[in-house]
Amino acid sequence: MRVLVQRVLEARVEVDGQTVGSVDTGLLLLVGLGAGDGPMEIDWMARKVAGLRIFSDAEGQMNLDLTQVEGGILAVSQFTLYGDCRKGRRPSFIDALEPGQAEPLFEKFVENLLQLGISRVDTGRFGADMKVHLVNDGPVTFWIEREAVN
16 A cells, blocks of 8 residues: 655645535645555554654654544545556556456545544545646645555
């Protein structure tokens, strides 16, 4: 499982010109699921993201987590995080999880975030052609990866 985490002042995702998800202060998560990913990776990643202390405290240090700043999450499915560009010029997506398997895991990830106390988790539309708009705060961006445990 791979997640690109961006601390944002605001973010929104549009499908066919309509906003389907948005967040003000919080995190934009681009979420990729790979072959072999399952509940263990989902649980681990949700806990990791929810607990990240990447928001500034009164002294400007990254000491606060999402709940402490009353932030939300915009989670967007992103199979292209598993694009392999090492050979040729066209990425291979052989390591990405098939949509029928990825969608319920993505939904479980969102559910886990809510259960961990994140007050608001919006999403894009799984499998749709989405336009993502964001104002990255900092910029603060992290790449988090958890390989499937077999």
